[in-house]
Amino acid sequence: MTGDTLSSTLFALADPTRRGILARLATGDASVKALAEPYDMSTAAVSKHLKVLARAGLVSRGKEAQWRPCHLEASPLEEAFDWLSEYRRFWDRNLDSLGSYLEEMKQSRSVKDDPAVPSEDQ
């Protein structure tokens, strides 16, 4: 996945209305009018959001039917999800490592600061 595709996907997902539209499409294809219904928005405003989603490759429009149903395209979402999971895993490892290091710091400090005094637990 290129960075540009990824950032298009992230950008598309950054807006709550667009996330709502994707969630709706996850349950099945829908017309622009049907997608606009839950929001206090014109179909034109919803069309703008759909344009962003289409640019990110997340939504395609049917050609045959007159109402041109919107369809969720899952693969960019999956790729973005993989990348985000990897990012989270990096930070999980990083924080596990920080946690262990903090224990070392505390240990060396109590030894250095109070060499003769046993810890409170004893």
Add this chain to the structure above:
Amino acid sequence: MSTITEAPAGLASIVMRRNFDAPRAIVWEAMTEPRHVARWWGGPGVTNPVCEMDVRPDGVWRHVMRFPNGYELRLDFVFLEVEKPHRLVWRHADFDIQSNGVPPSTTTVTLAEADGRTTWRMVAQFRTLAERDLARSLGFTGPIEASCLRLIEILATWINGGSEINNEARP
């Protein structure tokens, strides 16, 4: 320096949280002093042959991670906000110029202390200028909610045929 509480349109965020059994002053020291950062950054198997931090607003953080297979990853960051001992903000040095590759991010870490323990909270926000400009041209200029991208997690579960994916940030 003013506190940024709203994200401009076009930013996606990841929020993570972790509790450490250590006082805040020690956590702050561990994440702002290069001699400490170089010891833990990256986790097991990763070494950090370069870690130079000028911890003040506009100060530079130069870093090289070396992975077990010998691959070296260079990271260049700039500190934006430094409020010892509770708030540290940095971003990729090429945040405003990079148009390709991994989306650059701004990372905000806040530390809260209670009963000698510290809660570490990170918000990473991603952007590209092209996307921001597209947002403007389409008339999206308002703030967005800082989200954990819950939807993408739910959708990914659905995409994978309902298999469970545990991608929650740890408490």
